[in-house]
Amino acid sequence: MACSKIFSGDLPELINEIIKYFQNDYSTLHSCILVNRLWCRLAIPLLWEDPFSMKLPKNYRFIEIYLNNLNEEDKRKLKEYNINENLFPSNTLFNYPGFIKCLNTWKIIFSIEQWILAIINSKGLQTTIQNLYPSNFDQRLSSSRLFYKLLFKIFIESEAKLNTLEVIMVRDMDHDCFNDVFNLILQNQDFIYNIKNLKLQRIANGSKIYPFLKFLYSNCKSISSLYFQFPRFNNNNLLTENYFLKIINSQENLKKISFERNYLFKGKFLLSLKDSNCLNTLNTIIFYRIDFKKIIISNDEFEKLNVLESIHILYCYSLNSDFIQQVANLTKPFKLKSLFMDIMLQIDSLRLLLQKSGHYLENIGFGSIISNELRKQFELIIKYCKNIKFFEFPGFDNLNIYLSFDLIKNIDQNLNYLSIDFHYYLDYYHNRTNNNTTSDNMDPSSVVLLNLGQILPRKLEYLNLSLNFDIKNLEIFLQNSQNTFIKKFLIRNKMQEGSDHILPSIKKYIMKKERVKYLAIMEVYFEKREDLSFMKDEVKEFESYNVKVQNYNDLYVQVYDLIKEMD
Numbered sequence: 001m002a003c004s005k006i007f008s009g010d011l012p013e014l015i016n017e018i019i020k021y022f023q024n025d026y027s028t029l030h031s032c033i034l035v036n037r038l039w040c041r042l043a044i045p046l047l048w049e050d051p052f053s054m055k056l057p058k059n060y061r062f063i064e065i066y067l068n069n070l071n072e073e074d075k076r077k078l079k080e081y082n083i084n085e086n087l088f089p090s091n092t093l094f095n096y097p098g099f100i101k102c103l104n105t106w107k108i109i110f111s112i113e114q115w116i117l118a119i120i121n122s123k124g125l126q127t128t129i130q131n132l133y134p135s136n137f138d139q140r141l142s143s144s145r146l147f148y149k150l151l152f153k154i155f156i157e158s159e160a161k162l163n164t165l166e167v168i169m170v171r172d173m174d175h176d177c178f179n180d181v182f183n184l185i186l187q188n189q190d191f192i193y194n195i196k197n198l199k200l201q202r203i204a205n206g207s208k209i210y211p212f213l214k215f216l217y218s219n220c221k222s223i224s225s226l227y228f229q230f231p232r233f234n235n236n237n238l239l240t241e242n243y244f245l246k247i248i249n250s251q252e253n254l255k256k257i258s259f260e261r262n263y264l265f266k267g268k269f270l271l272s273l274k275d276s277n278c279l280n281t282l283n284t285i286i287f288y289r290i291d292f293k294k295i296i297i298s299n300d301e302f303e304k305l306n307v308l309e310s311i312h313i314l315y316c317y318s319l320n321s322d323f324i325q326q327v328a329n330l331t332k333p334f335k336l337k338s339l340f341m342d343i344m345l346q347i348d349s350l351r352l353l354l355q356k357s358g359h360y361l362e363n364i365g366f367g368s369i370i371s372n373e374l375r376k377q378f379e380l381i382i383k384y385c386k387n388i389k390f391f392e393f394p395g396f397d398n399l400n401i402y403l404s405f406d407l408i409k410n411i412d413q414n415l416n417y418l419s420i421d422f423h424y425y426l427d428y429y430h431n432r433t434n435n436n437t438t439s440d441n442m443d444p445s446s447v448v449l450l451n452l453g454q455i456l457p458r459k460l461e462y463l464n465l466s467l468n469f470d471i472k473n474l475e476i477f478l479q480n481s482q483n484t485f486i487k488k489f490l491i492r493n494k495m496q497e498g499s500d501h502i503l504p505s506i507k508k509y510i511m512k513k514e515r516v517k518y519l520a521i522m523e524v525y526f527e528k529r530e531d532l533s534f535m536k537d538e539v540k541e542f543e544s545y546n547v548k549v550q551n552y553n554d555l556y557v558q559v560y561d562l563i564k565e566m567d
Helices: 002-008 012-020 026-033 037-047 062-067 072-079 105-120 126-132 137-157 172-187 206-219 237-250 268-272 321-328 347-360 374-384 398-414 423-433 444-451 471-480 503-511 536-543 559-566
Strands: 102-104 164-168 197-201 225-229 256-260 284-288 310-314 336-340 363-365 390-392 417-421 459-467 485-494 516-525 528-531
Touching (some): 012 037, 026 037, 062 105, 105 164, 256 559, 284 559, 310 559, 321 347, 471 503, 503 516, 503 536
Parallel strands (some): 164 197, 225 256
C-alpha cells in the first residue's frame, strides 16, 4: 500500500527525500523522470544542477537547450557564427538554466569547445567549420568568449542562485572569459551572494582577479568550504596572500579550508585566524602537497580553533622531526584524521605523531614507500591506530604486502575503503626479480590474490585492485572473498603477452552471485586500453543481474576527493 502511494504521488514529501538520495546517480534519476509527472518534476532539477561536470558520456548538446533562452538580439549575434536557430529545441518544459547550482569555469569553456566540435561533425553542418571553430586563435577566442558570456547571462536572467563556484584560470583566455562575466555578476549579486563552496585553483595571474577577490570578502559571507591552490610563481604573492586571508577572516560560517600546492600563507596561516570570524565554526583543515618547512603550529593560535575536529595531511613535504615536535607540544588534541605519505617518517617521529594522534586516524596510505624499518613502522600503526577506514596499500615489495595483511586483519570490520595499486610498479618488480637470488620472488600480484580474499571484512564500500591478474589466482581470490559484499569494485588488469581475459571469471563469481553494486574493469595491454563500460552487450548482461557497470576512471576515487566526501 505504501509503495503504491509513493509511485502514485500521494506522499510528495517522502518522494522528494527518496529522489534526493539519488542526487549523483544520474542513470537512476533518468529512470525517475519516466515514472510520472511528480517524479519528473522532482528529478529534473537534480539532473540540471551541474551538467558541465557529469561523468556520464555526453555530447554537450545540452548547451543548445540553454541557448534557447536567448532573446532575439543575442540570437542575431549567433548568426555571425552560422548558428541557426533551428538548432535549438522549439519548446522546453522547464526553466533548465534556473536549476544550475554548481559552476566550474574551466569545464564551461571545455564544454563549449566540445559542443562546437559536435556541431561541426554533425551531418549537414560541415560548412560551419570555418565560422564556428576557425584556425585563427584570436577568432577562436572570440567565439568561445561569446558563448561563455551568453551562458552566464542566461543563468543570471533565469534567476539561478549558485551553491558552488569553482574558478580555474590557467591561460590568459580563462582570465579574459571570466572578466567578461564579472560585470554581469556585479550587477546581479544574488547569483553568487550565498555561495557555500568556493574553489580558486591555478590562478596564474592573480592581479587580473583582484576585483573579484575583493568582491568576495566584501559581499559573500556564507562560504562554508574554501579551496585554494596557487602556483609557485605568482606575480604578486604578498598582495594575493592579503586578499585570501581577508576572504578567510570575513566568513561567518566557514567549516572547511583546503590548501593544495599552495605557496601562500606559509607560517602565517594559523596566526591570521586569531581574530577571525570562523574560530567557532572551522572544523576541517586539509593540506594537500604542502611544504611544511615553514608552517608554524603553536598553542597560542591552535587553542583558539574551538571546534576543529579533523586535520588531513595528504602527500605533504617536510614532515620532519621539527614539525612533529610542534604537534607533540600542543596541549590541545591534534585530531589528525588522514595521513598519506610518499616518504615514511623516521621511527621516533612516527611514534611521537601516533602517540599524539593515532586514535583519531581513519585514513592512511604510503604510496610507493620502501624502508628498511618498515616492520617497525607498521607495528607502530597497528599499536596506535585502531580506527582505520581507508587503507592504501604500500609499494610492491612482498614484505610490504605481508605487513599490510597484518594491518588489515587488525583493522577488521572498521575497514571500508581499500586500494591496492601495483600497476605502475609491476615492470620495476619484474626487472628486479630477474636478478634476485632469494627464494621469495613471487609476483606481488599473486601474493595479494592468494591471501587477500580470506581476510577481507564482510562488507566494503570500495575495493580497487590494480594488479597483474592471473586467472587461476583471481578465481582463488574470488572464491575466498565470496562472503564479502563490495559496493564499488574496480579492477585494472595489466595484461602480459598471452594473458587470458578475466571477464568470464568475473561473470561466474561476481555477476551471477550479485556480490557487487557497481563494477569497473579496465584491461591494459601496452598502450591499448579496453574498458568494460564501452561494451554495450556486456553492460546489458551485467545490468540484468543488478550490477551497474561504470567507467574505471569515473569510479576511481582520488584520495583528496574521498576525504571531501567523508567530511
